[in-house]
């Protein structure tokens with residue numbers, strides 16, 4: 001892209017883009033447990049103004065449940081896909097559709113059983129997925145991977161193992177952040193815009209690929225998965241600074257087209 005960075009290309013022509021963005025490690029700093037994240041002052045308003053400024057073409061793509069993201073960003077009910085593409089709210093404030101069946105009880109039970117191999121392992125039931133967090137028991141990773149792979153192989157249900165930052169998840173095959181991005185981009189207000197996906201982890205790779213294949217691009221956030229050299233953002237703070245710049249560009253554009261709408 002020459003002298004203009006990829007992130008800068010979005011700021012240059014914000015009206016041409018549809019924004020897809022991850023939560024943990026991208027919008028919010030990673031915490032010891034998923035419940036322990038903090039939402040900084042002003043972020044909810046920033047997201048609301050961006051969604052408005054982009055004509056509604058903004059969606060959250062997360063491994064969290066939609067209800068969990070709604071709690072973080074209350075009172076907003078943004079366009080969002082949760083649990084790696086298995087939950088979808090395609091209209092702001094609209095209903096959440098569950099695209100895959102719930103994880104069977106025997107799989108959940110087996111995952112709780114193997115969590116006992118070390119203290120500090122947290123099992124999170126997410127409806128269409130089950131996550132095993134080992135951030136507080138990092139030495140257990142290899143044993144967990146082996147055991148979870150065996151549980152998934154033994155299940156009659158078509159599951160895949162997703163690896164993320166200090167988390168292993170069993171989710172239905174055929175769903176990902178990439179399938180969610182493609183589904184949203186096929187309809188207004190996303191349709192016709194170039195998708196840009198911002199994320200920091202393995203689970204975002206499917207959406208990076210989908211965005212690139214659909215005429216857009218991927219913006220990587222440095223952290224535990226991408227190092228700074230290969231990333232577009234140094235961390236959560238620089239993502240937020242970019243989002244604020246994007247809000248500013250959109251507001252100036254709106255003021256230029258419709259001077260009466262400019263706020264003092």
Ligand SMILES: [Mg+2]
Nearest residue numbers: 022024025201
């Ligand atoms: Mg993330």
